[in-house]
Amino acid sequence: MTAPFTVAIDGPAAAGKGTISKAVAAHFGLAHLDTGLLYRAVGVRMLLGEDPTKAAQTLVAQDLESPDLRSADVAQAASKVAVIPDVRAALLDFQRAFARRAGGAVLDGRDIGTVICPQAEAKLFVTASPEVRAQRRLAELRDRGFETEFDTVLADVKARDDRDTNRADAPLRPADDAVTIDTSSLDIDAAVAAAIAVVAARRAL
């Protein structure tokens, strides 16, 4: 069996983690898990009136298919349930097992390199200025048919940054051994190329 090879990709909302993670996984033939979806799925169930911890403990694959997962309301709800230590604990084993699966995996989130898989062979911290991230998120939301304004999206991005960075349990921060990629002035191709170069160097070790 091949030794596990984990790529941990952390960073704030809308920095380009999702695009970079998918491209890195495809390039190296690794499985990919967007861990934000787990918190979003718990957020959806909380908005439907469920206790978030119960929801996290009983999450099923079908929860990850909800059409609402990408909405702005669900993003905020995800960031709120993510503050609850019991919610994080309930999602831990699944993420750890995925990270160490045979054949290797890319996980993107907020705490992959620091808490979920500190032994990850490659760690990236993907970031960009709040304004650039809000502009990207605005375009993405409009593409998906959600009508909204730049100032609203910027306020949402900043509120989420604040909650994700300042929570006591597994706050968003770069692991000490993570390589930071600031995508503020990079296009997608350049950002993906930078990430692939970092991972390729780690794979060659």
Ligand code: DC
């Ligand atoms: O990556 P995303 O925007 O889909 O994440 C939604 C929220 O979920 C984010 O604001 C914080 C939380 N989250 C987390 O706390 N830890 C992770 N590993 C992934 C997401």
